[in-house]
Amino acid sequence: MLLTILTILLPFGALLAGWQLDGKSSDNPDGASLAPGLALDLQGGTQVILKAVTSDGSEITPEAMEEAIGVIRQRVDANGVTEAEIAAQGSNQIVVEIPGEVDDETVALISKAAQMKFRPVLAIGNPVPTTQPSASPSASADGTGDDAQADGGDAAAAAEPTKEDLAEQDKAIKAATDPSDLAQITPSVQAAYDALDCTDPKNLEGGGGDNPDRLLVTCDQTGAAKYILGPVEVDGTNLTSASSGLMPGANGTVTNEWGVNLDFNTEGTKEFRETTERLVNLEQPRNQFAIVLDGLVVSAPSTNVAITNGQAQISGSFTQESAATLANQLSFGSLPLTFQVDGQNTISATLGSEQLQRGLIAGLIGLALVVVYSLFQYRALGLLTVASLVVAAAMTYVVIALLSWGIGYRLSLPGVAGLIVAIGFTADSFIVYFERIRDELRDGRSLRLAVQRGWVRARRTIYAAKAVNLLSAVILYFMTVGGVRGFAFTLGLTTIIDVMVVIWFTHPMMELLAKVPFFRDGHKWSGLSADRIEVTPRYRGAGQLSGARPDATTDAPDLGTAEPDRELVTAQSVTPAPRTAEDGRRMTIAERRAAERKAAAGSAETTQPAQNEENS
Amino acid sequence: MARGGFAQWGNDLYTGRRSYPIVQRRRLWYSIVALFSAASILVLVFQGLNLGIDFRGGSEFTVSGVSTTDEDVAIDAVATVAPGEEPHVSQVGANAVRVQVSELDSEQTDQVGEALASAYGVSVDEVTSNFIGPTWGQSVSLRALWGTVAFVLAAAVFMAVYFRAWRMSVAAIVAMLTDVLVSAGVYAVIGWEVTPSTIIGFLTILGFSLYDKMVVFDKVRENTASVTEQTRSTYAERANLAVNQTLVRSINTSVVALLPVAGILFVGGFLLGAGTLKDISLSLFVGIAAGALSSLFFATPLDVTLREREPKIAAHTKKVMDLRAGLVAEGADEGMLAAAASGSAQLVPGHHQGQAAQPRRRR
Numbered sequence: 001m002l003l004t005i006l007t008i009l010l011p012f013g014a015l016l017a018g019w020q021l022d023g024k025s026s027d028n029p030d031g032a033s034l035a036p037g038l039a040l041d042l043q044g045g046t047q048v049i050l051k052a053v054t055s056d057g058s059e060i061t062p063e064a065m066e067e068a069i070g071v072i073r074q075r076v077d078a079n080g081v082t083e084a085e086i087a088a089q090g091s092n093q094i095v096v097e098i099p100g101e102v103d104d105e106t107v108a109l110i111s112k113a114a115q116m117k118f119r120p121v122l123a124i125g126n127p128v129p130t131t132q133p134s135a136s137p138s139a140s141a142d143g144t145g146d147d148a149q150a151d152g153g154d155a156a157a158a159a160e161p162t163k164e165d166l167a168e169q170d171k172a173i174k175a176a177t178d179p180s181d182l183a184q185i186t187p188s189v190q191a192a193y194d195a196l197d198c199t200d201p202k203n204l205e206g207g208g209g210d211n212p213d214r215l216l217v218t219c220d221q222t223g224a225a226k227y228i229l230g231p232v233e234v235d236g237t238n239l240t241s242a243s244s245g246l247m248p249g250a251n252g253t254v255t256n257e258w259g260v261n262l263d264f265n266t267e268g269t270k271e272f273r274e275t276t277e278r279l280v281n282l283e284q285p286r287n288q289f290a291i292v293l294d295g296l297v298v299s300a301p302s303t304n305v306a307i308t309n310g311q312a313q314i315s316g317s318f319t320q321e322s323a324a325t326l327a328n329q330l331s332f333g334s335l336p337l338t339f340q341v342d343g344q345n346t347i348s349a350t351l352g353s354e355q356l357q358r359g360l361i362a363g364l365i366g367l368a369l370v371v372v373y374s375l376f377q378y379r380a381l382g383l384l385t386v387a388s389l390v391v392a393a394a395m396t397y398v399v400i401a402l403l404s405w406g407i408g409y410r411l412s413l414p415g416v417a418g419l420i421v422a423i424g425f426t427a428d429s430f431i432v433y434f435e436r437i438r439d440e441l442r443d444g445r446s447l448r449l450a451v452q453r454g455w456v457r458a459r460r461t462i463y464a465a466k467a468v469n470l471l472s473a474v475i476l477y478f479m480t481v482g483g484v485r486g487f488a489f490t491l492g493l494t495t496i497i498d499v500m501v502v503i504w505f506t507h508p509m510m511e512l513l514a515k516v517p518f519f520r521d522g523h524k525w526s527g528l529s530a531d532r533i534e535v536t537p538r539y540r541g542a543g544q545l546s547g548a549r550p551d552a553t554t555d556a557p558d559l560g561t562a563e564p565d566r567e568l569v570t571a572q573s574v575t576p577a578p579r580t581a582e583d584g585r586r587m588t589i590a591e592r593r594a595a596e597r598k599a600a601a602g603s604a605e606t607t608q609p610a611q612n613e614e615n616s
Numbered sequence: 617m618a619r620g621g622f623a624q625w626g627n628d629l630y631t632g633r634r635s636y637p638i639v640q641r642r643r644l645w646y647s648i649v650a651l652f653s654a655a656s657i658l659v660l661v662f663q664g665l666n667l668g669i670d671f672r673g674g675s676e677f678t679v680s681g682v683s684t685t686d687e688d689v690a691i692d693a694v695a696t697v698a699p700g701e702e703p704h705v706s707q708v709g710a711n712a713v714r715v716q717v718s719e720l721d722s723e724q725t726d727q728v729g730e731a732l733a734s735a736y737g738v739s740v741d742e743v744t745s746n747f748i749g750p751t752w753g754q755s756v757s758l759r760a761l762w763g764t765v766a767f768v769l770a771a772a773v774f775m776a777v778y779f780r781a782w783r784m785s786v787a788a789i790v791a792m793l794t795d796v797l798v799s800a801g802v803y804a805v806i807g808w809e810v811t812p813s814t815i816i817g818f819l820t821i822l823g824f825s826l827y828d829k830m831v832v833f834d835k836v837r838e839n840t841a842s843v844t845e846q847t848r849s850t851y852a853e854r855a856n857l858a859v860n861q862t863l864v865r866s867i868n869t870s871v872v873a874l875l876p877v878a879g880i881l882f883v884g885g886f887l888l889g890a891g892t893l894k895d896i897s898l899s900l901f902v903g904i905a906a907g908a909l910s911s912l913f914f915a916t917p918l919d920v921t922l923r924e925r926e927p928k929i930a931a932h933t934k935k936v937m938d939l940r941a942g943l944v945a946e947g948a949d950e951g952m953l954a955a956a957a958s959g960s961a962q963l964v965p966g967h968h969q970g971q972a973a974q975p976r977r978r979r
Contacts (some may be wrong), residue, residue, distance in 0.1 A: 044706070086751060089747065363882035424870075
């Protein structure tokens with residue numbers, strides 16, 4: 001019992017603690033608040049306009065936009081149940097609307113292309129520009145190639161490659177024996193590499209769209225080094241999953257370093273194995289392979305052994321959060337396009353707030369009617385229905401407030417509708433339970449026993465019906481996106497709370513009430529009075545009846561005449577046989593049978609064919 | 617209604633003294649359901665659902681530099697050019713208004729732009745128009761559809777296992793789908809715009825309908841658990857008793873579930889003018905009512921029809937009817953037959969009470 005109360009009070013305590021310790025304020029928008037977060041349609045939010053840009057001037061196809069919207073939606077959904085709205089605008093823009101205020105991290109999450117590629121390292125150098133060829137492995141000066149414009153088109157890419165340069169580079173790459181061949185580095189590549197300044201923050205912004213078939217001159221993510229990288233060997237699209245976690249150390253221990261685990265599909269595994277098998281035998285730095293994310297090198301580990309199982313880890317300068325973000329981006333695939341944030345605006349609620357208020361007032365009127373109806377139907381016991389609804393509502397409110405703090409849950413209009421329907425579900429648990437109790441009382445049991453047995457029978461029905469609800473909620477949650485997902489979440493939540501309330505509140509309260517004389521003795525207003533529930537007397541043996549009405553037992557001779565109109569009312573038209581003889585004496589069973597048979601003899605021919613027809 | 621009002625009526629239903637031949641009149645219910653379904657299908661095919669901006673995309677106007685961000689100004693302006701449109705208006709930033717309308721032709725687009733500019737008192741240059749894609753595109757719809765299909769299948773499997781009768785689960789699923797079909801039909805007849813809220817409303821109906829059928833069928837299961845072990849009443853009669861016994865529960869639950877929704881729909885939607893909630897409250901209202909009704913009048917009779925094809929049940933029904941015919945031939949009294957037919961002869965087997973049943977010695 002104590003445990004039960006604790007469990008019910010736990011969310012309340014957690015919310016209060018969160019409110020005190022991690023209060024929501026302007027500089028802590030993710031903090032806890034006593035009011036649940038509202039979704040776009042109820043509260044408004046931030047509109048982020050993303051504009052697609054292509055590095056090589058290729059056309060932006062509607063298919064690519066469609067794909068990009070899908071990927072962004074999955075990324076947003078993975079971030080919590082926020083129900084963001086995402087739509088294409090014009091031919092090359094995507095509008096993302098997110099409830100509440102949006103921080104830079106969220107913008108990065110939705111707008112970063114997350115194109116991951118694995119390239120062999122051809123050269124590594126200090127991040128500062130050099131005027132003459134540096135300590136990098138001397139390149140045979142017969143090719144050209146540059147993709148440095150992926151880095152933002154600044155000083156490093158000042159030497160815009162001409163068409164001839166590109167053609168020459170393509171020829172050099174074609175002539176190369178493998179992607180690690182140094183012969184691919186042409187003078188223009190070398191020039192771009194020399195000029196690249198990785199200490200300039202502009203060059204560390206990244207951006208996708210680097211041509212996978214050409215060389216890439218780029219910086220390390222942190223700006224600590226610059227690289228010439230060979231053509232792409234393994235593409236990020238060959239990933240099956242990505243997850244973040246603490247990286248394992250050299251001897252199986254867990255280090256303190258965060259990283260991302262990658263799993264490749266069959267093709268990726270094969271390519272990855274072939275690459276690492278080749279790289280293992282090469283000299284430093286050509287035995288390194290670079291993991292390139294949006295044109296920047298995340299890390300460039302050297303290959304000690306060939307990796308054959310298709311699993312790789314990326315470690316580097318990750319924090320727990322940035323590792324989780326990257327894993328999230330990678331697992332939903334990269335965006336086919338590169339996007340720039342074109343504008344960021346606050347946006348008001350799409351539903352008129354005044355109208356919503358009116359609607360809610362109307363809903364409250366409906367709720368008041370529910371209270372009136374329950375009291376009319378169940379008299380004093382109706383208060384228990386109302387109390388159950390209040391407890392369920394309070395728990396739902398607190399859990400929603402907790403979830404909007406914990407996982408960014410936002411209550412939307414469909415969510416509110418789900419909660420309103422949940423009133424019906426919650427009340428139904430009680431109604432099913434109470435009808436069972438009445439059934440047991442009708443069978444002549446005492447209230448204490450009726451509650452016990454009624455609960456056992458009602459419980460099964462309640463569990464089975466709630467199980468179907470929970471099943472549908474879980475399936476819908478995992479299979480759908482956007483608004484439907486939010487609905488599924490609300491449905492699952494209210495179902496769980498319903499079951500908790502009926503087990504931990506309604507049933508114990510009913511058991512307690514069964515001991516209170518007002519209910520136990522069936523007071524007129526208790527909802528359990530004898531005139532509302534006709535109790536069938538039960539023979540308890542030794543000539544005693546239980547559950548019989550006092551007036552029925554004290555006035556036994558009148559039992560027959562007490563209810564002359566309480567005859568069987570059935571579908572079949574049967575003439576009720578009289579129970580009392582002409583002189584008012586109650587007939588014996590044999591006498592009654594005889595009378596009935598006499599009465600039925602006339603109508604048997606007419607009713608029998610009808611009955612057969614109905615049941616055939 | 618019998619003496620003593622609703623509660624007495626409930627008593628009579630429980631004991632079987634009063635019994636409505638719901639299962640026996642199933643042909644009538646089937647024809648009503650068939651009529652409504654056919655009408656819904658016809659309406660859906662010929663009239664179709666009026667899909668909103670969220671599904672089809674449309675035109676978006678941004679009015680910048682406005683002095684007032686009142687939404688009604690924009691709604692009125694759009695109505696002058698394209699009456700019948702339901703624009704979505706929201707405030708963007710501090711002094712801009714965004715108006716979304718379903719797709720217009722280029723002439724109308726210009727007209728709406730001008731109307732908006734004059735309504736807000738800004739120059740036409742301040743109004744930009746653009747095409748906006750659907751927020752609820754095909755991919756979202758497809759995923760929602762597959763999710764729904766998966767959940768219906770899973771629920772069917774769950775019910776088949778729980779009731780240990782696949783026919784029961786088929787009956788429940790068919791009845792549930794009819795509920796949604798009829799709800800969609802009613803929605804199409806009224807012709808309101810379908811928004812994502814409407815779709816969520818329909819999904820809520822699926823959930824509620826399934827829940828209600830689960831509760832009613834659980835009573836059927838309870839009443840017919842050992843139906844083959846006795847020869848007084850048939851499966852159909854026992855099922856009919858179950859429906860009659862849950863009648864009070866079904867009425868109470870539906871009223872409690874419908875009252876808040878009805879409040880929003882009628883008080884809010886029509887009296888107070890909260891139009892934004894009318895779409896979801898209408899779909900919920902129709903759906904909940906249909907779901908509750910079909911649990912009693914369609915799902916259970918359908919279950920009986922299906923289960924009577926089960927060899928075991930069919931043989932039992934025949935046995936009961938033969939016995940009954942035999943009794944009639946022997947001149948048994950009609951009242952007893954009727955009692956059996958109404959399913960009221962719910963025999964609760966006694967059990968051995970041991971010493972407890974023995975007379976106590978008086979001290």
